[in-house]
Amino acid sequence: MQQVMTYISENKERFLNELLDLLRIPSVSANPAHKDDMIRMAESVQDHLLKAGADKAEIYKTEGHPIVFGEKVVDPSAPTVLVYGHYDVQPPDPLDLWDSPPFEPVIKKTNIHPEGAIFARGSCDDKGQFFMHVKAFEALNATEKLSCNVKFLLEGEEEVGSDNLEEFCRTYADMLSCDVILISDTSIISNDVPSISTGLRGLSYVEVEVTGPNKDLHSGVYGGAVANPINVLARMIASLKDDKEHITIPGFYDKVQVLSEEERSAMNAAPFDLQEYKDELKVNDVLGEEGFTTIERTSIRPTLDVNGMWGGYTGEGAKTVLPSKAYAKISMRLVPDQDPDEITDLFIQHFEKIAPPSVKVKVTPHHGGKPAVTPTDSKEYEAASKAMEQTFGKVPIPVRGGGSIPIVALFEEVLNVKTVLMGFGLDSDDIHSPNEHYGVFNFYKGIETIPYFYHYYAGSKA
Amino acid sequence: MQQVMTYISENKERFLNELLDLLRIPSVSANPAHKDDMIRMAESVQDHLLKAGADKAEIYKTEGHPIVFGEKVVDPSAPTVLVYGHYDVQPPDPLDLWDSPPFEPVIKKTNIHPEGAIFARGSCDDKGQFFMHVKAFEALNATEKLSCNVKFLLEGEEEVGSDNLEEFCRTYADMLSCDVILISDTSIISNDVPSISTGLRGLSYVEVEVTGPNKDLHSGVYGGAVANPINVLARMIASLKDDKEHITIPGFYDKVQVLSEEERSAMNAAPFDLQEYKDELKVNDVLGEEGFTTIERTSIRPTLDVNGMWGGYTGEGAKTVLPSKAYAKISMRLVPDQDPDEITDLFIQHFEKIAPPSVKVKVTPHHGGKPAVTPTDSKEYEAASKAMEQTFGKVPIPVRGGGSIPIVALFEEVLNVKTVLMGFGLDSDDIHSPNEHYGVFNFYKGIETIPYFYHYYAGSKA
Numbered sequence: 034m035q036q037v038m039t040y041i042s043e044n045k046e047r048f049l050n051e052l053l054d055l056l057r058i059p060s061v062s063a064n065p066a067h068k069d070d071m072i073r074m075a076e077s078v079q080d081h082l083l084k085a086g087a088d089k090a091e092i093y094k095t096e097g098h099p100i101v102f103g104e105k106v107v108d109p110s111a112p113t114v115l116v117y118g119h120y121d122v123q124p125p126d127p128l129d130l131w132d133s134p135p136f137e138p139v140i141k142k143t144n145i146h147p148e149g150a151i152f153a154r155g156s157c158d159d160k161g162q163f164f165m166h167v168k169a170f171e172a173l174n175a176t177e178k179l180s181c182n183v184k185f186l187l188e189g190e191e192e193v194g195s196d197n198l199e200e201f202c203r204t205y206a207d208m209l210s211c212d213v214i215l216i217s218d219t220s221i222i223s224n225d226v227p228s229i230s231t232g233l234r235g236l237s238y239v240e241v242e243v244t245g246p247n248k249d250l251h252s253g254v255y256g257g258a259v260a261n262p263i264n265v266l267a268r269m270i271a272s273l274k275d276d277k278e279h280i281t282i283p284g285f286y287d288k289v290q291v292l293s294e295e296e297r298s299a300m301n302a303a304p305f306d307l308q309e310y311k312d313e314l315k316v317n318d319v320l321g322e323e324g325f326t327t328i329e330r331t332s333i334r335p336t337l338d339v340n341g342m343w344g345g346y347t348g349e350g351a352k353t354v355l356p357s358k359a360y361a362k363i364s365m366r367l368v369p370d371q372d373p374d375e376i377t378d379l380f381i382q383h384f385e386k387i388a389p390p391s392v393k394v395k396v397t398p399h400h401g402g403k404p405a406v407t408p409t410d411s412k413e414y415e416a417a418s419k420a421m422e423q424t425f426g427k428v429p430i431p432v433r434g435g436g437s438i439p440i441v442a443l444f445e446e447v448l449n450v451k452t453v454l455m456g457f458g459l460d461s462d463d464i465h466s467p468n469e470h471y472g473v474f475n476f477y478k479g480i481e482t483i484p485y486f487y488h489y490y491a492g493s494k495a
Numbered sequence: 496m497q498q499v500m501t502y503i504s505e506n507k508e509r510f511l512n513e514l515l516d517l518l519r520i521p522s523v524s525a526n527p528a529h530k531d532d533m534i535r536m537a538e539s540v541q542d543h544l545l546k547a548g549a550d551k552a553e554i555y556k557t558e559g560h561p562i563v564f565g566e567k568v569v570d571p572s573a574p575t576v577l578v579y580g581h582y583d584v585q586p587p588d589p590l591d592l593w594d595s596p597p598f599e600p601v602i603k604k605t606n607i608h609p610e611g612a613i614f615a616r617g618s619c620d621d622k623g624q625f626f627m628h629v630k631a632f633e634a635l636n637a638t639e640k641l642s643c644n645v646k647f648l649l650e651g652e653e654e655v656g657s658d659n660l661e662e663f664c665r666t667y668a669d670m671l672s673c674d675v676i677l678i679s680d681t682s683i684i685s686n687d688v689p690s691i692s693t694g695l696r697g698l699s700y701v702e703v704e705v706t707g708p709n710k711d712l713h714s715g716v717y718g719g720a721v722a723n724p725i726n727v728l729a730r731m732i733a734s735l736k737d738d739k740e741h742i743t744i745p746g747f748y749d750k751v752q753v754l755s756e757e758e759r760s761a762m763n764a765a766p767f768d769l770q771e772y773k774d775e776l777k778v779n780d781v782l783g784e785e786g787f788t789t790i791e792r793t794s795i796r797p798t799l800d801v802n803g804m805w806g807g808y809t810g811e812g813a814k815t816v817l818p819s820k821a822y823a824k825i826s827m828r829l830v831p832d833q834d835p836d837e838i839t840d841l842f843i844q845h846f847e848k849i850a851p852p853s854v855k856v857k858v859t860p861h862h863g864g865k866p867a868v869t870p871t872d873s874k875e876y877e878a879a880s881k882a883m884e885q886t887f888g889k890v891p892i893p894v895r896g897g898g899s900i901p902i903v904a905l906f907e908e909v910l911n912v913k914t915v916l917m918g919f920g921l922d923s924d925d926i927h928s929p930n931e932h933y934g935v936f937n938f939y940k941g942i943e944t945i946p947y948f949y950h951y952y953a954g955s956k957a
Contacts, residue, residue, distance in 0.1 A: 063812035124814055130711070193812055220716075234715060238813045247777035249592070249928040253696060253898030254682075256828050257798030258789045260782035263823075264736070264801050270726065271733035315709035320722035320853035327720045336719030339726050340816050345803035346824060350525035350655055351700045351861040352586055353826055353899075354802050354927050361725075362808060364815055366718050391782035399813040436715030437815075465816055466711040 036176040037484045041168070045477060048168045049151075051081070052476065055120075055160050056138040056153040062098055062121035062193045071189050074120050075099040078167075078187050085167050086174030087185070093205075095197035098189030102208065105174070106182045112491055113182040115211035115450070116170075117440065118163025118218065119191030122155035123465045130467035140473065145224075145461055150470040157471035158464035162217040162456060163187060165476060169483035178484070180491035184211055191218075194238075194400020195440055202447040213413040214444050215486065217479060219434050219456030224474055226304055227425040229417055230454035232332065232433035233441055235367035235404035237376040238340075241266070241384060242395040243359045249345075252355040260391035262359040263344045269387055270361060273337055277323035280337050280365075282383045288370045292333055300333070301326055303430055313461065331435035336366040362399075366435065373401030373439075402439020407452055412493040417455045420485035424478055455486065498638040499946045503630070507939060510630045511613075513543070514938065517582075517622050518600040518615040524560055524583035524655045533651050536582050537561040540649050547629050548636030549647070555667075557659035560651030564670065567636070568644045574953055575644040577673035577912070578632075579902065580625025580680065581653030584617035585927045592929035602935065607686075607923055612932040619933035620926035624679040624918060625649060627938060631945035640946070642953035646673055653680075656700075656862020657902055664909040675875040676906050677948065679941060681896050681918030686936055688766055689887040691879055692916035694794065694895035695903055697829035697866035699838040700802075703728070703846060704857040705821045711807075714817040722853035724821040725806045731849055732823060735799055739785035742799050742827075744845045750832045754795055762795070763788055765892055775923065793897035798828040824861075828897065835863030835901075864901020869914055874955040879917045882947035886940060917948065 041048075060074040061067040075092050082090035082103035090103030098121060125135035133139045138153035151161065166185070173179040186209065188198055202209060219230040245262040246255070275281055292300070305328055311319065321330035330336070344359030346352035367376055381396045388394040408414060409431045421429040434454070441452045457479040463469045503510075522536040523529040537554050544552035544565035552565030560583060587597035595601045600615035613623065628647070635641040648671065650660055664671060681692040707724040708717070737743055754762070767790055773781060783792035792798070806821030808814035827838055843858045850856040870876060871893045883891040896916070903914045919941040925931045 063810070063814070065811075124808070124810060124812075126808065126810060126814075127711070192814075236715075236815070238815070240813075245778065248925065248930075249589075250776070251898060251927040252798075252800045252802060252826055253698075253828055254896070254922050254926075255776075255793065256800045256826075256897065257792040257796055258781055258783045259776060259778065260780075261800045263804050264732065264799075265782075267729040267801065267804070268733040268736075270729040274726070274730075314712070314717075314721060316707065316721065316853055317855075318722075318852040319720055320727075320851060321720045330719040331717065334719055336714075337726075338714045338718045338723045338817055339729065339807065340714055340814060340818075341807035341809045342725045342729070342821070343805045343809040345801065346586070346588065347803045347805040347822075348525070348586060348588060349527075350586075351702075351824065351826070352525065352588075352654075352802060352927065353698070353700070355800055356803075359804070360809075362813065364714055364718075364813070366715055389782060390780040391778055393779075434716070435718065436713060460716050463710065464716075465713040465814065468710075 034178065034484060034488060037172050037178050038481060040172045040176050041480055048480065049473065049476065052151070052161060052164050053138045055164060056156055057136055059136045060121050060189065061124050062190050063124050071098045071121065075101050075189060078120050081167050082185055085171035093201065095201060097197050100189070100201055101185070101187040103185040104183065105179065107179050108182070111180060111182055113184060113211040114487065114490065115184040115186055115209060115214045116166045117186045117214055117216045118166065119159045119188050120163065121189040121192050122158065122160070123192050125154045127467060132468055145459065146472040146474065149473045151473065152468055152470040154469050156469055157458040157462040158469065159191070159218045161471040161476055162458065162479065165217060165457065165479035166483055168480045173484055173487065179487065181487045184209065196400060198440060199443055199447065202443065206448060209448055211450055213490070214450050214452040216438065216452055216454055217456045218438055219454045220458040220460050221456065222304060222430060222432065223459065224472065227421045227427055227429035228432040229414065229421065229429045230434040230456060231409055231431040232406040233404060233438050233454070234435055235371060235373050236364060236402045236437040236439060237367060237373045237380065238364040238399040238401060239377060239380055240362050240397045240399060241360065244357060244393045245391065246357055249357050250355040252353040255355050259355060260389065261355050262392055263356060265389060265392050266344070266359040266361060269384065270339060272387060278321055280335065282379050284379050285376065288372070289335060290369045297329065300433065301328055303328060303432060332433035333368055335368050335371060338364055340364050366437065367404045369404045369406055371404060373403055377401060402437050403442030405441035405445065407454060411451060413451060413453045413490060416486050416490035416493055417453045419489045420482045423485045424482045496640070496946060496950060499634050499640050500943060502634045502638050503942050510942065511935065511938065514613070514623060514626050515600045517626060518618055519598055521598045522583050522651065523586050524652050525586050533560045533583065537563050537651060540582050543629050544647055547633035555663065557663060559659050562663055563649040565647040566645065567641065569641050570644065573643050575646060575673040576949065576952065577646040577648055577671060577676045578628045579648045579676055579678045580628065581621045581650050582625065583651040583654050584620065584622065585654050587616045589929060594930055607921065608934040608936065611935045613935060614930055614932045616931050618931055619920040619924040620931065621653065621680045623933040623938055624920065624941065627679060627919065627941035628945055630942045635946055635949065641949065643949045646671065658862060660902060661905055661909065664905065668910060671910055673912055676912055676914040678900065678914055678916055679918045680900055681898070681916045682920040682922050683918065684766060684892060684894065685921065686934065689883045689889055689891035690894040691876065691883065691891045692896040692918060693871055693893040694868040695866060695916070696897055696899050697833060697835050698826060698864045698899040698901060699829060699835045699842065700826040700861040700863060701839060701842055702824050702859045702861060703822065706819060706855045707853065708819055710819050712817040714815040717817050721817060722851065723817050724854055725818060727851060727854050728821040728823060731846065732801060734849060740783055742797065744841050746841050747838065750834065751797060752831045759791065762895065763790055765790060765894060794895035795830055797830050797833060800826055802826050828899065829866045831866045831868055833866060835865055839863060864899050865904030867903040867907065869916060873913060875913065875915045875952060878948050878952035878955055879915045881951045882944045885947045886944045
């Protein structure tokens with residue numbers, strides 16, 4: 034592997050500059066205004082795959098944004114690894130909280146990243162991470178050391194629910210057939226403490242609209258007599274959790290897997306400093322479900338968060354309006370064996386039931402995703418673990434993550450293949466937030482680790 | 496008075512066109528971008544006063560928007576009436592709910608206004624109403640029938656709290672000295688059922704900011720473990736009222752005047768159809784404090800309404816953010832003898848107390864105003880009642896209103912003068928809402944009624 038590492042070392046700066054170019058494309062999947070940027074981004078990804086040594090790379094149109102598929106077959110008898118990633122990014126709002134423009138990447142040193150971090154929307158989630166795979170693939174091809182067949186599946190709708198991916202997987206199941214799926218879209222505990230994600234939460238996401246009177250009213254003339262939809266929505270949202278932060282939707286916890294005390298102890302033995310956690314977020318206290326630790330609350334327990342709420346007058350100064358409507362976006366993170374469709378239905382039923390007769394309620398489901406747990410006793414987990422041990426000098430810790438990559442459950446269902454979640458980000462990288470960044474250290478560490486994964490995985494199969 | 500009525504009749508169209516011109520000036524006091532429009536509006540008001548026959552009319556600069564003062568002395572021994580009004584208007588947001596642009600007045604017929612209504616921001620509140628006084632004054636001057644000395648005090652900050660009016664009143668108390676204050680900035684029950692406002696609620700208005708983590712976070716990574724400021728704010732707001740819609744702030748009701756059963760019966764005898772009220776607002780039910788009727792809830796009882804709330808992602812689609820901050824604008828309508836400063840203090844103390852340790856809370860008071868009750872056994876009330884009886888053909892009903900004109904309490908305190916609230920709007924005129932309008936019938940009825948007020952008031956004094 035020395036030749037591969039030398040190649041990587043000699044081409045480091047170019048790799049970084051190529052990533053910066055990708056980060057300059059504002060591929061925001063949620064915003065229709067960026068439709069052309071999405072196409073430009075897909076073409077760029079296709080081009081990179083071909084230049085890195087793919088036998089072929091195609092852009093597939095969907096009802097939404099295109100999917101890029103590329104592959105290289107080195108030996109039909111060798112194992113096949115399918116690399117999944119997404120080239121779309123979260124909306125950059127609120128823009129005013131960015132220290133530099135979200136699509137003009139800059140490299141700055143931080144306390145956590147003394148070697149510098151790339152600040153840009155998508156730097157970590159997921160352009161920086163999927164591009165490590167393209168560059169590792171290039172290094173292996175250039176040095177003729179690729180020991181697995183490799184397929185790339187890069188989509189543009191991960192941040193908006195991967196609506197068209199399931200149909201694509203079903204239609205092209207043969208083309209996508211593989212032995213394992215490898216994804217870098219998660220994080221490690223720290224740059225000193227490598228880890229591998231072994232579980233991800235699912236997601237149910239709804240938008241609610243509460244209508245009081247049929248028009249905005251003067252709060253002096255009507256206040257006190259007509260239901261104010263903001264007050265009502267606040268009360269409805271408040272009632273979704275009790276004073277122990279348990280979610281009150283009937284049936285919500287019915288299918289939640291309960292871990293053994295042993296499993297919980299092992300999980301809580303992972304390095305974690307609550308005071309550091311609070312200091313980092315500048316909060317005096319954490320808040321979560323009674324009876325569970327912060328590690329548990331963000332991994333093995335489901336949640337309910339309002340991701341956005343608005344209604345009435347939100348400009349400067351005072352306006353005494355009793356608004357007609359109030360809105361909220363509410364997401365629930367799910368754990369095995371909760372089913373997102375079922376949870377969405379339970380939410381809708383409950384939310385409609387708790388609405389007082391003085392308002393009307395409309396609930397619109399957004400995308401959902403199933404929770405997933407990946408095994409730690411598999412060949413692929415072992416290959417990832419050895420690869421990280423090789424480059425970090427430490428055996429990585431298995432960790433259940435709090436985020437969602439709904440496609441993990443999808444791949445298992447449709448392609449019948451397990452996934453390895455070998456991500457290189459940090460929880461502090463501000464993905465989905467202003468000033469998203471990705472460590473230069475992490476970017477290179479990923480490019481170096483991935484070739485070892487192929488090496489050990491091919492070896493294990495042989 | 497026939498000559499006066501003839502003059503009004505002959506100049507009706509011009510009066511209306513002049514009002515339309517005033518409505519074209521976007522004098523939004525809350526928005527600094529309209530600073531120049533405010534000055535243009537003040538100059539226009541000054542010009543109208545002079546043309547209508549004022550001896551003098553001056554623009555007084557303040558820390559905020561200017562105040563226009565004008566007067567005409569007909570006889571030092573005659574009674575002096577001070578007409579108060581405001582030339583500023585509410586912000587027109589949300590703009591997309593207007594059927595025609597807010598500052599391009601159009602006249603359209605409606606069910607309630609078969610003779611047409613003027614649709615524009617400020618048409619009723621308060622340009623259309625104060626301008627009736629200017630035109631009545633013109634008619635009386637033109638026909639040499641003015642029997643009272645008249646002073647005009649027209650400010651540009653009523654919608655943002657009249658912050659500079661108190662100092663102005665104290666500084667120019669001599670100039671403003673008068674026997675009664677006459678204001679048209681309230682409503683009548685309907686065009687068939689005239690009424691006079693005899694009470695107004697006070698106002699306490701605060702803006703709250705709840706901060707959770709120091710930056711927006713990914714709700715998957717942190718959700719369930721870190722306080723979400725929107726969820727927390729929703730819970731705090733919900734807790735401000737109990738399930739009987741009583742406000743839970745300790746001490747809030749301590750100074751609320753309790754009316755006798757007799758007074759409440761008289762109040763509830765006013766024409767009011769709950770079904771019509773609900774139909775008009777397209778609601779299945781009303782919502783308000785247990786133990787009180789809709790009429791009582793909007794007049795003799797204090798309220799708490801969220802006028803605006805916002806936080807997190809409010810754009811299209813889904814974003815899984817756990818935001819750093821959530822905000823709300825909250826107003827409380829007050830009744831005698833609640834004091835706005837005291838209530839604001841009680842609110843702040845309570846709100847800070849109920850905040851969990853996982854968030855930080857900041858409360859910023861906006862303007863407030865004292866509640867006021869005007870006597871019905873006074874000469875001025877009698878003059879207004881007779882004037883309305885003359886033009887409507889029915890004795891007006893005394894009604895306590897729900898809105899606030901904080902300056903009524905201010906005038907009583909600083910100038911030691913009582914106010915008559917002879918307004919001509921309708922509650923359905925959508926003031927503070929999109930599609931604000933003012934009946935053409937009401938505009939002319941006001942111009943016709945005001946001269947009779949002077950007539951009866953001068954007569955009573957003699």
